[in-house]
Amino acid sequence: MAKNLFPSASSQPVPCLRCAYPALNSDVSQDGDMIQQEVGAVNEHDERKHRRHACARMRTRAVMAYNHHERPSQTETGREGTGGNGQTSICWRHRQGKDRDVKRIFSSFQLATVVSKQQQSDIDADTMATPYSGPKNSLQASKPVVVGVYGIPGCGKSSMLVELKNRLGEEQFSFHEGSQAIASLLPGGLAAFHQASQDEKARYRELAISAIANEATKNQKVAVVAGHFMFWSEKDQQYHRVCTKADLETYTHVIYFDTAADIVSLRRQDDKGRERPTITPARLDDWAKTEKRELQRLCRSSGILFIALSEAERGALSVRIINLLLDFQHHCSQHNLRLVQNRLDSINLRSGFTMDCKQPCTMLVLDADKTLATQDTGKLFWEVMLKKNLLDPSSLEGKCEDPLTTLFSSQLGYSYTAFRQATLLYEQYSDEQVFEGVCRNIASLVKMHPAMVSLLQTAERKRNVSAVVVTCGLRRVWEIVLDNHGLMGTVKVIGGGRISDGFVVTAQVKASLVERLQNMYGLYVWAFGDSPLDIPMLRAADEAIVVVGEQYVQSRSMETHLLQAIDSGNFCPRQVLLPETAAPRLDVERLPLVNIESSEFLFEISRQRDHRRQPTAEHHIVHATGRAAAKLLTTATRDARVSGPALREAHRLVGRYLATELLPDVVGTEEYEIPHVQGHQTLGHRVKNEKKTAIVPLMRGGEPMAFGISDVLPLAIFLHAKRPEDVEARHLLGLETVLLVDSVVNTGKSIVEFVRHIRGLNSRVGIVVMAGVVQAKAVAAGPEGVLHQLHQAEPKVDVVALRLSDNKFTGKGVTDTGARLFNTTELE
Numbered sequence: 140m141a142k143n144l145f146p147s148a149s150s151q152p153v154p155c156l157r158c159a160y161p162a163l164n165s166d167v168s169q170d171g172d173m174i175q176q177e178v179g180a181v182n183e184h185d186e187r188k189h190r191r192h193a194c195a196r197m198r199t200r201a202v203m204a205y206n207h208h209e210r211p212s213q214t215e216t217g218r219e220g221t222g223g224n225g226q227t228s229i230c231w232r233h234r235q236g237k238d239r240d241v242k243r244i245f246s247s248f249q250l251a252t253v254v255s256k257q258q259q260s261d262i263d264a265d266t267m268a269t270p271y272s273g274p275k276n277s278l279q280a281s282k283p284v285v286v287g288v289y290g291i292p293g294c295g296k297s298s299m300l301v302e303l304k305n306r307l308g309e310e311q312f313s314f315h316e317g318s319q320a321i322a323s324l325l326p327g328g329l330a331a332f333h334q335a336s337q338d339e340k341a342r343y344r345e346l347a348i349s350a351i352a353n354e355a356t357k358n359q360k361v362a363v364v365a366g367h368f369m370f371w372s373e374k375d376q377q378y379h380r381v382c383t384k385a386d387l388e389t390y391t392h393v394i395y396f397d398t399a400a401d402i403v404s405l406r407r408q409d410d411k412g413r414e415r416p417t418i419t420p421a422r423l424d425d426w427a428k429t430e431k432r433e434l435q436r437l438c439r440s441s442g443i444l445f446i447a448l449s450e451a452e453r454g455a456l457s458v459r460i461i462n463l464l465l466d467f468q469h470h471c472s473q474h475n476l477r478l479v480q481n482r483l484d485s486i487n488l489r490s491g492f493t494m495d496c497k498q499p500c501t502m503l504v505l506d507a508d509k510t511l512a513t514q515d516t517g518k519l520f521w522e523v524m525l526k527k528n529l530l531d532p533s534s535l536e537g538k539c540e541d542p543l544t545t546l547f548s549s550q551l552g553y554s555y556t557a558f559r560q561a562t563l564l565y566e567q568y569s570d571e572q573v574f575e576g577v578c579r580n581i582a583s584l585v586k587m588h589p590a591m592v593s594l595l596q597t598a599e600r601k602r603n604v605s606a607v608v609v610t611c612g613l614r615r616v617w618e619i620v621l622d623n624h625g626l627m628g629t630v631k632v633i634g635g636g637r638i639s640d641g642f643v644v645t646a647q648v649k650a651s652l653v654e655r656l657q658n659m660y661g662l663y664v665w666a667f668g669d670s671p672l673d674i675p676m677l678r679a680a681d682e683a684i685v686v687v688g689e690q691y692v693q694s695r696s697m698e699t700h701l702l703q704a705i706d707s708g709n710f711c712p713r714q715v716l717l718p719e720t721a722a723p724r725l726d727v728e729r730l731p732l733v734n735i736e737s738s739e740f741l742f743e744i745s746r747q748r749d750h751r752r753q754p755t756a757e758h759h760i761v762h763a764t765g766r767a768a769a770k771l772l773t774t775a776t777r778d779a780r781v782s783g784p785a786l787r788e789a790h791r792l793v794g795r796y797l798a799t800e801l802l803p804d805v806v807g808t809e810e811y812e813i814p815h816v817q818g819h820q821t822l823g824h825r826v827k828n829e830k831k832t833a834i835v836p837l838m839r840g841g842e843p844m845a846f847g848i849s850d851v852l853p854l855a856i857f858l859h860a861k862r863p864e865d866v867e868a869r870h871l872l873g874l875e876t877v878l879l880v881d882s883v884v885n886t887g888k889s890i891v892e893f894v895r896h897i898r899g900l901n902s903r904v905g906i907v908v909m910a911g912v913v914q915a916k917a918v919a920a921g922p923e924g925v926l927h928q929l930h931q932a933e934p935k936v937d938v939v940a941l942r943l944s945d946n947k948f949t950g951k952g953v954t955d956t957g958a959r960l961f962n963t964t965e966l967e
Contacts, residue, residue, distance in 0.1 A: 282814050283355035284467055285348075285389055288365045289434060290396030291427050292415065293407040295450065296365040299396070302457050303363065303464070311468065313355060317366030320347040341383055348389050361468050369430045373416060378429055387441035388818045392467050394460060395431055395447040400424035402450070439549050442556055442819060446563040455570075463566075466638050472555045472822070473811050476651060478642040479633065483652050486607060486631045500603055501744055502656050503594070504649075504676065506668040507610035507617045507634070509694075510686045512587045513717075516616045517543050519581045520565075529577070530568055553672060558611065558635070558643035565613075565636055574637065575615070582619035588717045590736050592624055599629045601745045609652055610634040611644045611672055647810070650675035654807075657681070665744055667715075669693075671700040678704060682744075683712035684733065687724050698724055705729055760918045760926075761801050764942040772796055773942060776911060783962040787843040790882060790960065793911050793941050794847020801939045802826060802848075805907055806876055828875040829854045835866060837889065840882040843960060844911060848880060863896035871901040882960070884910045884940075887917040887925040894929060894936055905935045913940040 288296050297316060304314045321343055322328040332343060348364070355362040369380040400423040407415045418426075431447055438445035446463065450456050508515045521541045524530040535542050542564050551557035569577060598604045607630065608617055614634030621627045633652070635643045642648075649668075653676050656662045666673070666680035669687070671694060677683035685701065687693070701724065704710050713733040714724055724730055733740055763769040775781050775789035807827040815821040826832070832855040836845035842859070849857055855878075860866050871877070879893055890908055897906060908926070918926045918938055929936055 282391070282820060283352055284361045284391050285352055285355060286361065286363045286464065286467060287390045287393045288363060288396070289368050289393060289430075290398060291403060291423060291430065292367065293403040293410065293423075294396040294398040294427075295406070296396055299457065299460070300363065300365045303460065306457065306461060307464065309360075311360055312464065313351075313358065313360045313362050315351050315362060315364045317347070317364060320351060320364075323347075324350075340381075344381070344383075345385055348386070352389060361464065363464065368434050369426075371418065371422065371426050373418075378426065380433070382434075382437065387437055387443065390438075390443050392444045392463075393434065393438050393446075394463065395434060395445070396450065397427065397431060397447045398450045400427065403427075439546075439551065439560075442551065444556070444560055444563055446567050448567065459566075459570075462638055470559070471812050475555065475642045476648060479644065479648050479652065480655055482633055482642070483607070483655060486633070500605070500660070500662050502660075502662040502664050503598055503604065503606035503744065504653055504656070504664055504666045504680065505591075505606065505608050506649075506670070506673050506676075506686075507608050507632075508612045509669045509688055509692055510667055510673075511591050511608070511617070512585050512620070513688055513692055514585050515612075515692070516581050516585065517541075517612050519584060520577060520613065520616075523577050523580050524568065527577075527580075529573060553611075553646060555643065555645050558645055562635055562638060562640075562643055566638055571637075571639075578613060578615040579619055581613075581616050582623060585616070585620045587620065587624060590715070590717055592626075594735050594741075595621075595624075595626050595630055597741055597745070599626065604745050606630045608632045608634070609644060609649050609676070611646075611649075612636070614640060646672040646675045649673065650679040652676075653679040669697070671696055674700050674704050677712055678710050683710070684735070685712050685714040685724065685730065687714050687716050687721050689718070689721055693724075701725060701730065760913075760938045760940070760943075761805055762913070762938075762940040762943050763796075763801060764940075768796060768800070769942050773911075782959045786960050790843035790911065791847035791850070794844035794880070794909075795850050796847075797844075797909055797939055797941060798826070798848040798851035802851075802878075802907065802909070805937050805939060806905070825854075826852055831873055831875040832856070832878065833858055833870065833874055833876070834878045834880060835860050835893075837861075837879065837881040837893070840960060841880040841910075844882055844909070845878075845880040848878060848909065860893070863893045866893070866897055866900070868900045871897065871904055874901070874904050876905045876907060878907050878909055880909045882911050884908065884913040884917060884926070884938075886914070887929070891925055891929050906937075908936070908938045909940070910938070911941045912944050913938060913942075915943040915945050918943070 288300065290296050300314050300316060303312075318329060321332055324343060324346055325331045332340060335343070351362050351364060354360075368382055369378045371378055400420040403423050404418070404420045407418070435445050435447070437443075444467075448456060448459060505511060508517065518541050521530070521543070525532060535545075543561055546557055546560055546564070547553055549557075551560065565574065595606055598606045608621070610617055610632065612634060613636040614632050615636060617632045617634065618627060621630050621632065633644065634640070649672070653664050653666060656664050657679075663682075664680045665682045665684065666677045667684045667686055668674070668677055669685065677685065685697075701712070705712070712730060714730045715733050715735050716723060723732065735741075772789070772793050776786065776793065781789060803826055808824045809827045809829075810822045810824055812820050813823040829852050832852060834845050834848055834852065834855050835858050836842040838859055838861040845857070849855065856870075858866065858870055866877075877897055879890060881890070884890060894906055894908075897904065913926075916924060918924060926936075926938055
C-alpha cells in the first residue's frame with residue numbers, strides 16, 4: 140500500500156483549490172505550473188516562493204488530500220471555506236470576499252505509482268458529478284444548460300462529441316470529455332483517480348462537473364458532457380452505478396446513445412487505443428437496457444429531460460442531435476409561451492383580426508382530443524405504433540403500453556417539463572417519416588362529432604366569428620382531421636408533438652392565449668373543453684362550454700375540478716352532451732345544458748358585440764382606503780413633522796405597496812423560471828409584461844413613489860416627465876403598459892393631458908394612474924369626475940390609489956406635497 144503523501148496540516152499549509160488547479164481558474168498558472176497559495180504568505184504572496192512551493196509539492200501530490208481539518212486564522216487568510224455544497228476550499232483571492240464556512244475537506248488518499256491499462260479500461264471517462272450549486276444572488280445567471288451524453292463504452296459518444304464540436308463550433312457550446320475533465324484536476328491524472336476510494340472518486344466527479352457548469356455560466360454557453368452512468372464488473376458479475384444524487388441536480392437534459400450491442404462489440408474489438416475487457420454482445424445488450432431504464436427513471440424523478448436515440452445512419456443521427464441541442468439551448472417556459480403567442484398572432488393577422496379592425500369579432504377556442512371527437516389521439520398514436528410493429532413493448536417505461544400515461548402519472552404531472560418530455564418521446568420512437576405516416580393513420584380513425592363540424596362550418600360562414608383549435612396533443616393529426624372535413628382553410632391548429640413545432644401547449648398556455656385574444660385583439664372568446672387541463676382556459680374565457688362525452692372516455696377528476704372552479708366564484712360554465720345520450724356532469728342547475736346546434740346558440744355566438752371588451756368596473760379604480768396597511772402608510776405622509784428624506788422614504792414605501800398589493804390585480808401577473816434554494820428550477824411570479832412597462836413619474840412630486848414602484852418592477856423602464864411632451868413616441872415602442880405616477884391627484888386635469896398625449900402616440904398601450912391620494916369626485920360619475928369621463932372614453936385607463944379622499948384642499952407652501960418632499964417650503 141502506498142504511503143500517505145500528505146503531512147498533517149499543522150506542518151503544511153492548506154492549499155487553495157483554485158490556486159492548486161488551473162482548470163478551475165484560467166487566470167492562474169498560464170504556463171502549466173500548479174501554483175499554490177501559501178496560507179502563511181497570503182498578504183505577501185511572493186511569486187517566486189509560490190512557484191517553488193508548487194513545483195516541489197504539487198507535482199507529486201493528488202488534489203486536496205488532508206489529514207487535518209483545522210480552519211486557518213482569518214487574520215492570516217481572510218475567510219476560507221467550502222463551495223456551495225461544502226466540498227471545496229477556496230482562498231480569499233478566489234472567494235472574492237464571499238463568506239462560506241469550512242465544513243468538509245477532502246480526506247487523505249493513497250496514490251499508486253503504476254496503473255495498468257486493464258485497470259483503466261472502462262472507467263476512464265467517469266463524468267457523473269456534482270450539482271451546479273448556482274449563484275446565491277438571484278440577480279446572477281440561473282442554472283446553466285448542461286446536457287449529458289451517455290451510453291455504454293463503445294457506443295460512439297466520443298466520436299460524436301468531436302463531430303458536434305466541428306459542426307456547431309464553440310461560440311455557443313462547450314464540449315467536454317468526462318475523463319479529460321477529471322484528469323485535468325489531478326496531478327496524477329486518471330492513474331491517481333483509479334486508485335482513489337469510491338467516496339473520493341465521487342468528490343472528483345463533483346468537482347469536474349461543477350467546474351464545467353460554472354464555466355458554462357460564465358461564458359453563457361451550453362455544456363455538452365460525454366460520460367458513463369454505470370459499469371459492469373466481471374469480478375462480482377454486477378453493475379455498479381457511478382451516478383449520485385448530486386449528479387441529477389446538475390444535468391438539465393440527457394441524450395442516451397442506444398447503439399446496437401453487436402455494433403458496440405465490434406467497435407470495442409477494433410479500438411486499439413484502449414485495452415477493453417471482452418464482454419459478450421448479450422451482456423452489452425443487457426447493460427445498455429439496464430442503464431437506459433435506470434437512467435430514464437432517475438431523470439424522470441429529477442425533472443431532467445431524457446431522450447434515447449438509436450444509431451441508424453450516422454449522418455442522420457448527428458443532425459437529430461444538433462437539432463435537439465439547438466432546441467435545448469434557449470427553451471424554457473417563458474420562451475415557450477412567446478413562441479405560442481407568436482403562432483397565435485400570425486393566425487390572427489392572416490385572418491384580419493387586429494386591434495385596428497372595425498368589425499366586431501368573436502373567437503371560438505376549442506380543445507381537440509375528446510372535445511372535437513371521442514378519441515384521444517395521444518393514446519391512438521402508441522396503439523398504432525404497437526400494431527404496426529414500429530415499437531418494441533419491452534422498451535416502454537412501466538407496465539403501461541401508453542408511455543404518456545406513465546409520464547403524466549409521474550411526479551411531473553401535467554407540467555411544462557412533462558409536455559416537453561412527451562415531445563421527446565415522440566422524437567425518440569419515430570422519425571419524421573414514421574411520425575407523418577402514423578398521424579395520417581390516426582386521422583383516418585378519428586370521427587368528429589357532427590355537432591362540432593356544424594359549429595365550425597357556421598363559424599366559417601360568419602364574417603364576425605372565427606375559430607382556432609388549441610390542443611395539448613398532436614397538431615399534425617388534427618390538421619389532417621380538419622382537412623378531411625374541409626375546414627383546414629379557415630380553422631387553424633395550435634399544438635405540438637415535434638421539436639420542429641417549437642413549443643408545447645400546457646393548461647396555462649391555453650389560458651394565456653384566451654387572455655391574449657381578449658386583451659390584445661378585443662375579441663369575445665368562447666372556450667370549449669372536456670378535461671381539467673381545459674379549466675384555466677374555460678375560466679379565462681367570456682363563455683365556457685364543457686363538452687361531456689360517453690362515460691368511458693370522461694376524465695375521472697373533471698367533476699371535482701369543476702366543482703372547485705364553480706364554487707370559487709365568477710365562473711358559470713354550461714355543458715353540451717356529445718353524443719346526446721351521454722349522462723350530464725354534476726347537475727343541470729350548476730352546469731346548465733346547451734344545444735350547440737340550436738338556432739338560439741348559433742345566434743348567441745354570432746351576435747354583434749362591442750369590439751373592445753369593456754374593463755370590469757372594479758378595474759376602473761382600485762384603492763386601499765380603509766385598510767389597515769393604508770392607514771399605517773398614510774400616517775407618515777400626513778405628519779407635518781415629516782419632510783425631506785424621511786417623507787421621500789414614506790412615499791417610496793407607498794409605491795412599493797401599490798405595486799405589490801394592488802397593481803397585479805389590474806394588469807395581472809406572469810410566471811417565469813427561477814432557481815430554487817434547494818438547487819432545482821421552479822416558477823416565480825412578477826407583474827405581467829414587466830419588461831414592456833414604463834414607469835413615468837410626474838415631476839417632481841411623483842418621483843419618490845415611482846422609485847418604490849421601480850423596486851418591485853426592476854425590469855420596467857423609468858422615464859421622468861414634467862410635461863406630456865417629455866414622453867415621446869420612441870419611448871412607447873413595444874410597450875404594453877404605462878404607469879403614470881403622482882403623489883396626489885386633485886382634479887385630474889394634468890393626468891388627462893398626459894393620457895391624451897400618450898394615446899395620440901400609441902392608441903393600444905394600457906395606462907394605469909398610480910397615486911397616494913386621489914380626490915373621490917375625480918373618479919366618480921358626475922361633472923367633476925374627470926377621470927371617470929376619461930375612463931369612459933378610453934377604457935384601458937385605470938387608477939390605483941392608496942386612498943380616496945373627500946378633502947378638496949390643494950396644498951400650498953408648507954402644505955404642498957412636492958415642497959415637503961424636497962424641503963423647499965421656504966422657497967414656495
